[in-house]
Amino acid sequence: MAKGKVGKTVESLGDYLKEQRVAAHLSLRQLAEQTGVSNPYLSQIERGLRRPSAQVLQQIAKALRISAEQLYVRAGIVSPDPGSGGSVELAILGDPQLTERQKQSLLDVYASFLALNGTTTPKE
Structure with a gap:
């Protein structure tokens, strides 16, 4: 993996x-126009080199006509299990x-509770 990468996911x-x-x-420029996300940021x-927010992933998914949930899984925001x-x-x-x-804060708190309980599966 090259220097400066933020992670395998x-x-x-x-x-x-x-x-x-x-x-x-x-092209990257066309995608940037459709998403409202800058060309350099999309390239990164x-x-x-960059970890996009859930909102950026939603914009990209809409422009590419793919599932936002699938991007969340690939970005490690949502578990595939x-x-x-x-x-x-x-x-x-x-x-x-x-x-x-607020969304990111709630996701972080939720993940910390799961980790504290020693599980990735919520208990009922």
């Missing part, structure tokens, strides 16, 4: 996003009344 997310963009026959995401709290995470991410900062 983000690197594979960037590779996936580039594949999807190329398959959609879009594709190269694994059934029964591991994905519905809670998706509910937080999908709430339009919360700011991005």
Whole structure:
């Protein structure tokens, strides 16, 4: 892995996003125009240098016509395992009344509670 990468998950997310963009026959500039996200920032995401927020992932998913949830899983925001709290995470991410900062704070608190309980699966 090259210096400056923020993590393997983000690197594979960037590779996936580039594949999807190329398959959609879009340049980085065209994707930037459609998403409202700057061209340099999108380039950094594709190269694994930046970890995008859930909001940016939603904008990218909409422009590429792919599932935002799939991007959340690839970005490590939501767990791919059934029964591991994905519905809670998706509910937080999908709430339009919360700011991005509030969403991230809630996700962090939720993950810390799961870690404190020694599990990635919420108990009922």
